[in-house]
Amino acid sequence: MKSINVGIDLGTTYSAVAVFDAATGRVDILKNDIGEEITPSVVYMENGETLIGQEAKDQQAAGNVNTCAFYKSMMGDENFVRYLDGKPFDAEGLSCVFLSKLKAAVEKQNGVSITGAVITVPAYFNEAQRQATIHAGEKAGFKVLKIINEPTAAIIAYGLTGGGKKTAMVYDLGGGTFDVTIAKIDGAQVDVIATNGDHQLGGRNWDKVLVDEIVDRFEQEFGVDISANKEDYTELVVRCEKAKKQLTSVAATDITVRSEGYTGKYTVTREEFEDKTKRLMAETIMLTEKCFEELGGGFGWHSVDEIVLVGGSTRMPQVFDTIQRKFGKAPKTIGGKVDTIVAAGAAMQAHLCVAGSITLTPTGGGMQAAQFGGGAGGPVSLTISSSSIRDVTSHSLGMLAFAGDGASIINSIIIKKNSMVGKPYSKRYTFAGEQLEAYVLQGESSSPYDCTLLYKYVISGMKKGVKNEFTIDFLYDQNGVVQVTGKLASGTPLKVNKSTVSESVSEVIDRLLREKEEAKKRAKVDITFAIDTSGSMSGTPINEAKRSILEFVSQLGDAADKVSLIGFANSSTWLCRDDAPRAIEKAVHKLDADGGTNADPLEYYGKAKGSGDGRILIVLTDGEWFRKDDAIRSSDVLKGSGVTIYAIGVGDADYRFLERIASPGGAKKIDLRQLVETFKEIADTIATEASAAGSYTSLG
Ligand SMILES: Nc1ncnc2c1ncn2[C@@H]1O[C@H](COP(=O)(O)OP(=O)(O)OP(=O)(O)O)[C@@H](O)[C@H]1O
Ligand SMILES: [Mg+2]
CATH class of the missing domain: 3.40.50.410 (von Willebrand factor, type A domain)
Structure with a gap:
């Protein structure tokens, strides 16, 4: 059996699997066991039976509560738990069940065995969400070659210019997430320069507007609250998504609902729908303009050559219209491929991971990679190497540090948002203790309370009582995952022990301040x-x-x-x-x-x-x-x-x-002339040690 490496778009609502065939230079979207290119990301479990995809979605549509959808938006959330068939699952566990079933379905349909996979994540995913995705993929039986950002995958599949240069923006509105990504593309070189988004904003929020509207109208008419009945409500959610899609092509649609023996039929017009979802649309524009602002230098709509709409929700006419109005030009749409372009880019990346480079030729049948685009440079052959695609971080990385007054703790940013991934950021420190602790956070605010505490690192291997000089390297690796290493000025590596923190940010801060006070007394x-x-x-x-x-x-x-x-x-x-x-x-x-x-x-x-x-x-x-x-x-x-x-x-x-x-x-x-200096150094070492609060020092 042929063994292949694939790209997987693990979407909030729909997922797709693709493979790049080096022999033909084509990307093929791999169909599932019922012959579909996209598979609803829904899991059903009852009486020992597990179903995913359309069958699970049918159960959901019929109001079966033993189904779970939208779990992707809960990735990395340790408080999220869903019981299916009596067993508890977190979002990672549900993704794992879904991925292993999807793998089996695609393998069966295509007569292949899948070994490695590049899995895509929203660019705006944070550390915990990326780690959860990697773990889900591994537990589902894939060798996870890489995690890449969905908009970046779309650019890989769509945006290469074959010689020309352009600044492209991907506006990706899927089922559960919104991402905006800006890249400079020069031939086969893709440099992502900025990204922004919200991992709780997507098509489902538009669905929810309709759901709330119908719940209201039903309650007014019959005095019955549908949301109190889980089965009826589950059914209504599926019904409203369908109605929303209909409103993309028709001006009005009817939504019929039944609950407690009553039947209500409600007409919703596109105009009403667009009016009620205006603020969601505005939210995506606000996030886009914030992305421009973060780039600085007066970057604006005028700085972009091309806007590409990605994600099923960009089919809604309001998206096209709003972007066109803002941009002054029509955005590009990729029509039928909107649901599979991310998987296609991931498939190209998977080949890049195993082969080191990939060559695209301008002609050929099927879903030729280059055919996703129609780049400015025209039909020439292109070779992409692993270094051709450079991505950026979607969240700043910082560390808890004592503020100048020594009486409060701030988030001291080390790697700024939109910095290139895969490049270490070094910081030099001196410290007179044997080991120290560092708390690393993700977020943009200088107030740690607004950030996410990631890990505690205990760094050891220094000598007590001497002024240790060392550097710490902070890195977002190619998966966008945080790595920390350290070494003494002599080159000797320091021991870095990473652990997760069970305390909240404020608990950690209160403790550090207390410890510092005590250490000061002691010191x-x-x-x-x-x-x-x-x-x-x-x-x-x-x-x-x-x-x-x-x-x-x-x-x-x-x-x-x-x-x-x-x-x-x-x-x-x-x-x-x-x-x-x-x-x-x-x-x-x-x-x-x-x-x-x-x-x-x-x-x-x-x-x-x-x-x-x-x-x-x-x-x-x-x-x-x-x-x-x-x-x-x-x-x-x-x-x-x-x-x-x-x-x-x-x-x-x-x-x-x-x-x-x-x-x-x-x-x-020493020489007598060095005496004053030597005493000063000792005093400095002692002072540093005395001001270090316990083993925690303000490294930032
Ligand atoms: N014709 C349509 N009109 C309006 N919305 C649509 C249409 N077709 C699909 N959608 C919406 O697009 C969303 C799914 O898009 P897509 O498959 O790109 O998202 P995803 O990959 O599942 O999610 P994400 O990227 O957020 O994880 C759903 O909310 C779906 O309702
Ligand atoms: Mg998607």
Whole structure:
């Protein structure tokens, strides 16, 4: 049996499957088991029997409540559940049932076996909706080659110019979603530049206007509320969709309804219908103009060369008329192919995924890909490669970040809406902790409350107590799905652990603010300087040390609440102890160099301060110590009790010894001239660590 890769338009109301045949350069729409090119996306389940498509839709039309339609609009919604045949299904589960049955039907009818599939989604689908579509496809037994945006698929099948250049806009009004997409097309190169839409706006909203109207009229006439009776209501919904379609070609139609023994017959005219649905039409125009606005640079209707109407709902005369009025020219319609063009583009993309390129020739029978269009460049052969089609993101990607005032949290946007997908956006950070958390959101507002919280990433692999420099790469992959990776400045990859968040945005924000407050209290640092005052430090070294300490304290600001100073040579002395930062100024003047280095300031420090986390000891020395082994032992005790030790060497200091007594990464051997700078860096690291709220930092 022939094994094929297909394109699937998984629509809210109707779905289609297509295949590209490289031998003929043709796209064929694959018929289902009853010989139809489009299959209603309806699922029926009762008494262990599962039906999809027309049979399921017939059940729905007969008022059978064991049917489910329009589940696509609930994709990715974890609160949506439908019971069919006693079993609970979410939208992903229903899509999976539908897709596996559709796969079997198409395979049977065409004598093929389907392996891979490109599945289309509305451009405006967000992360959860894309992920749910991928999972549904995989569980239905497809290798999901790629997820592509429906309007982009339409452009692939329709819009290639064969040499010419144009700016094209796809206005896609389907059963449940509205998408507007603008692309620059140059020969076989398609660059989507902007997209906008609403995944809860489509033909079903037009149906609903009729349904509500009839429910009202019936109630007025008989005092009976049809919407209270599930079976009658289900039937009415199907009846109204039919009436809506009739109004596309006739000026008036009758809708007959029965409920509770009453029968009502109501006439609806196209004029009335158009009037009642005006606001829906206006909504699509508003979203279109918003898309122009987001492009900036005065982009408007005049900037577009061609508008293509896609989606079954664009058959409604009001769509054509409104667009023509706004555009000043007639939009292009693709007549009979309006329901299958998206699947055709997806089929071409599927071939592109497996073969790397595809060549379209201008002549040939059937649904030749190029025949969808009639592009400006005329009938020439075209080769499309994988890089020929570049799409953009429909939602901005951001991260929770502390606002400048540190007292509130904002959505800091990292990847702007309409940025190219497949390209990583890198951000550089410094952080003094071992691991941090990042909360990633989708949405356009700087207020996180208006955005969708996607995931929490725990990024680890950094060193504690040192200023880690690293970059994080944020990426919308080719499926429009978010990926986050990180690496240290050294190139070592960081560990990134992704999880979903069970808390709401406001719960997360309240917790982060609380944690930051607590961390701030905790993070008050207790700093001790131990300065070598042996004879060799006299003159410039001791003066530089004094200057460095003063700079350090002023740099640290309110992160430090206790400072102490030890001078050590042949013995150690507290020059100030646990004082307010201001007191250090007086104490440093007492630093006076004389004698050898016979003291162990580490032991001296430990005896007086006892144990306790969060203390910092900064040792500065310029030469050999007599009691090195004692100092090493003392340092181990201190580190074990939670003290962070920095050991800075100048002059003849022994770096290996410094390394041994310092905390990891805390030893430095420097030139005296670098002393002020080095102390500043340490202060910076400490301040960063102190201001980080728990393990969460304001990365944005
Ligand atoms: N002649 C017609 N007049 C008016 N509406 C029509 C007509 N034919 C189809 N429709 C409407 O078009 C919609 C289906 O279009 P289409 O198949 O493009 O959508 P879909 O792919 O199922 O949905 P989506 O793209 O939103 O997921 C339905 O709402 C249907 O009622
Ligand atoms: Mg569609």
